[in-house]
Amino acid sequence: MVKRKKNESRLDNTAKASVKSKGDQKKSEQVNKSFLLADEQDDQSLKSFSLSDLASFKKLLTYASEYKKGLLMGLFLIMGSSLCALASARLMGKLVEEGLIPADSSSAYRFALGILGLEVSSLIFMWLGRRLISLNSGLSIYAVRLALFEHLQKLPIGFYDRQPQGRVVTRVTHDVEGIENFFTGSLGRLLNSGFMATLAIVAMLVTDFKLGSMLIISILPSLLFIYITRGWVRKANRRLSKASSMLNAKLSEFINGLEVIRSYGLEDWSKQQYDHQVEEYRTGHLKANFLYGWTRPLVSLLCNAPLLVLIWFGGARVLEGSMQVGLFVTFIRYCERFYMPIMNLAREVHVIQQAFTSTERVASFLNHDEEEVSLGKDGTQLVEGLQGEIEFKDLWMAYSGENWVLKGLQFKIETGQKVGLVGTTGCGKTTTVSLLSRLYEFQKGELLIDGQDIRQFERSSLRKNIGFVGQDAIIFKGTLRENLTVNESLRDEEILKACEITGLTKAMAAQNKDLDSLVYDAGANLSVGERQLVALTRVLINNPSILILDEATANIDPWYEALIHKAVDAVMDGRTCLIIAHRLATLESCDQIMVFDQGRLVEKGTREELFSGQGHFAKLHEAAEFSSAD
Numbered sequence: 001m002v003k004r005k006k007n008e009s010r011l012d013n014t015a016k017a018s019v020k021s022k023g024d025q026k027k028s029e030q031v032n033k034s035f036l037l038a039d040e041q042d043d044q045s046l047k048s049f050s051l052s053d054l055a056s057f058k059k060l061l062t063y064a065s066e067y068k069k070g071l072l073m074g075l076f077l078i079m080g081s082s083l084c085a086l087a088s089a090r091l092m093g094k095l096v097e098e099g100l101i102p103a104d105s106s107s108a109y110r111f112a113l114g115i116l117g118l119e120v121s122s123l124i125f126m127w128l129g130r131r132l133i134s135l136n137s138g139l140s141i142y143a144v145r146l147a148l149f150e151h152l153q154k155l156p157i158g159f160y161d162r163q164p165q166g167r168v169v170t171r172v173t174h175d176v177e178g179i180e181n182f183f184t185g186s187l188g189r190l191l192n193s194g195f196m197a198t199l200a201i202v203a204m205l206v207t208d209f210k211l212g213s214m215l216i217i218s219i220l221p222s223l224l225f226i227y228i229t230r231g232w233v234r235k236a237n238r239r240l241s242k243a244s245s246m247l248n249a250k251l252s253e254f255i256n257g258l259e260v261i262r263s264y265g266l267e268d269w270s271k272q273q274y275d276h277q278v279e280e281y282r283t284g285h286l287k288a289n290f291l292y293g294w295t296r297p298l299v300s301l302l303c304n305a306p307l308l309v310l311i312w313f314g315g316a317r318v319l320e321g322s323m324q325v326g327l328f329v330t331f332i333r334y335c336e337r338f339y340m341p342i343m344n345l346a347r348e349v350h351v352i353q354q355a356f357t358s359t360e361r362v363a364s365f366l367n368h369d370e371e372e373v374s375l376g377k378d379g380t381q382l383v384e385g386l387q388g389e390i391e392f393k394d395l396w397m398a399y400s401g402e403n404w405v406l407k408g409l410q411f412k413i414e415t416g417q418k419v420g421l422v423g424t425t426g427c428g429k430t431t432t433v434s435l436l437s438r439l440y441e442f443q444k445g446e447l448l449i450d451g452q453d454i455r456q457f458e459r460s461s462l463r464k465n466i467g468f469v470g471q472d473a474i475i476f477k478g479t480l481r482e483n484l485t486v487n488e489s490l491r492d493e494e495i496l497k498a499c500e501i502t503g504l505t506k507a508m509a510a511q512n513k514d515l516d517s518l519v520y521d522a523g524a525n526l527s528v529g530e531r532q533l534v535a536l537t538r539v540l541i542n543n544p545s546i547l548i549l550d551e552a553t554a555n556i557d558p559w560y561e562a563l564i565h566k567a568v569d570a571v572m573d574g575r576t577c578l579i580i581a582h583r584l585a586t587l588e589s590c591d592q593i594m595v596f597d598q599g600r601l602v603e604k605g606t607r608e609e610l611f612s613g614q615g616h617f618a619k620l621h622e623a624a625e626f627s628s629a630d
Contacts, residue, residue: 056356059363060182063144070136075191077129082195082337084122086203089333091115097326130188137183144179147366148172154370157439158399165256166249171365174244178358186351193341193348200338204331208323211314215306215335219342222302226346229295233350236288237357243281250277292350299346303339310335375441376455383461386545387415387450388576390436395445397431405431406442407599413592418577420587422620423596429580432596433548436578437463449546467544467571471551473535475523480508481515483534485541498540502567504533529564536567547572550580593617 064071091114099108148171160168204212254261254270261270310331317323372378390413397406406428413419421429434440435447438459447454454462475483484495492515499505507530508514523531539547549568569589581587587607595603595616603615610617 056359059359060179060355063179064137064140064183066143067136067139070132070139074129074132074136074188077125077132078188078192079195081122081125081129082192082199084118084125085196085337086199086334088115088118088122089337090203090330091118092333093324093326093328093330095326096329097324101325126192129192133188133191134184137180137187140183141176141180144362145172145176148176148362151366151368151370154372155368156371156374157434158374159368161399164249164253166247166252167245169252170245170248171361174248175241175358175361175365178241178354179362181351182355186348186355189344189348190352193344196337197341200334200341204334204338207327207330207334211310211317211331214309214313215331215338218305218309219303219339221305222299222339222342222346225295225299225302226342226349229291230349230353232291232295233288233353234357236284236291237350237354240281240284240288241354241357241361243277243284247277247281250274288350296346300343303343303346306335306339307332371459375438375459379454379456379458379462381452381456381458381461383457383465386465388545389413389415389448389450390546390576390578391446391448391451392432393446393448395435395442395447397435397440397442399440405599406435409445409601411594411601411604413576413578416574416576417591418572418579418589420579420581420590420593421596422581422587422593422617424620427596428599429596430550433468433550433578433580436546436548437466437468464542465544466546466548467539467542467575468548469532469535469539469550469571473523473531475519475521475526475531475534477521478519479515480513480517480519480534483519484515484538487541490541495541498537501570502533502537502540503563504530504537504567506563507533532564533567536564536571540571545575547575547577548580549577595620 091111095108095111095115098104099111152168152172201212201216204215206212250273254274261267310328314323314328314331318325318328392409392411395406395409396404398404409432421432423429431440435442436449436454438454438457449457449462481492481495484498495515496505499508508517511530519526523534526534549572572589579587579590581590587593590607592604593607593610594601595610597616603610603617611621
């Protein structure tokens with residue numbers, strides 16, 4: 001019970017430190033000082049990431065630049081639709097003035113057919129234009145999604161250390177959907193409304209300058225109101241976007257930690273935390289709906305002002321005989337073509353502002369430095385015939401500033417040696433081996449492989465020559481063959497040979513599986529031992545020169561443990577191996593052991609040499625024995 005309360009308290013404090021409460025300056029400062037990067041929609045981040053409406057619109061258009069020909073063709077068709085609609089309005093006045101009033105049936109039929117033809121043409125042009133825009137917008141969104149996914153794979157590992165998983169997922173799903181809604185729906189309506197309103201203004205001014213000017217002036221209050229409230233809508237959308245990101249991040253965190261939540265009975269605690277995020281999201285929605293609830297009716301009222309002005313002044317002119325009835329009818333149709341687009345614009349403001357907010361977030365995500373920047377220029381030398389000799393020369397490394405994680409590392413590993421890395425949690429073992437794959441950058445000293453500076457090697461080529469097997473094997477949904485290799489040129493005989501060496505064949509036979517057997521997401525239908533065997537076989541097939549094992553035999557049932565130990569020995573044969581050991585029993589096969597403490601290498605030697613002393617290794621061994629006895 002005490003342990004459970006301690007865990008609840010610790011988890012609760014962690015959650016509170018990661019959530020910025022409104023108006024709470026103290027918590028805001030905690031978020032600023034935390035390791036996680038602040039959300040782009042946080043108040044302290046907006047100055048760095050916010051874009052003006054014009055800049056956001058330009059950014060949106062850059063996403064569609066590759067398909068501008070199709071979009072421009074769609075725009076011309078929409079413009080043609082607007083011209084047909086205005087011509088129809090003019091013919092409506094002719095129908096009344098020259099057909100209905102004088103009771104000229106032939107003229108009336110002729111004008112009626114003309115109006116019908118123009119309206120049908122307007123619909124056809126509109127449909128074709130919107131279809132072209134929708135098609136090319138879809139291709140533009142595909143390009144955005146592809147760019148985001150490619151960027152995901154180019155970002156340094158340090159980025160993911162500081163970003164909640166749910167926030168990253170929100171960028172490539174929810175935020176892209178906001179842009180998609182703009183392109184596939186709002187863009188066509190916005191352009192149509194803009195063309196229609198502009199052409200209607202020109203038509204009114206040309207037909208009757210004085211009356212047209214009065215009608216244009218009467219619409220200005222609605223435009224001013226839309227301009228003023230757009231900032232409120234943008235703020236509401238930012239609040240919703242941030243709440244959505246936090247909600248997804250919390251959901252992802254709890255799904256990944258479901259076993260811990262169940263094990264410690266923290267269901268009520270997790271529900272309270274999640275309810276808090278849902279409540280923030282709901283509050284944001286309610287505030288946005290309240291804003292839309294009073295602004296949209298008011299905009300509709302203001303947009304009807306031109307029609308009221310026309311009836312008041314235009315009707316008076318008709319009664320006094322200075323304006324023909326047909327022209328009055330034409331102006332009614334012009335007014336409809338004029339104020340309806342403004343009303344459509346008011347209805348689309350929230351979609352447009354949501355798209356602008358999403359654009360801010362997507363743009364800031366795409367602006368994060370890729371490995372080429374954060375790790376420095378990539379090397380040009382391809383790795384061929386790597387021997388596996390490793391040497392650290394007075395190496396210092398920090399994730400940020402001068403908060404050194406590794407301090408003056410100095411050691412050499414000969415080709416083919418098996419070296420164990422031990423120490424308490426956070427002492428720098430994992431960081432040390434991560435530097436070999438250039439997942440992070442060091443600031444001082446040298447790291448040599450086969451006597452050459454590691455920065456001279458091409459990163460992708462170097463990583464292909466380094467195999468890694470951790471405690472948790474990464475398994476993808478697909479067949480067993482797809483999980484073992486992505487090299488389609490490999491024959492099944494070669495894959496099965498590797499399976500035979502590691503013992504995976506034996507495990508597959510026991511479970512009636514073959515290379516075409518379906519593996520579920522995260523290997524849900526495989527045991528822990530089977531997943532480890534898959535990871536070891538995958539490494540063997542890739543044939544790396546350097547192998548890194550992060551306690552790969554931990555948490556294995558007895559039946560698989562002997563099988564996996566044999567597989568590990570087979571995979572390590574003839575390779576330089578670095579073994580991160582959390583259990584001292586794992587070190588039995590090591591030629592040399594290195595003991596880390598607070599980022600420094602404090603001891604090294606053989607197992608016997610270290611046991612004979614009274615240093616850090618001996619203390620770790622005593623602690624392990626005490627823990628086992630307890």
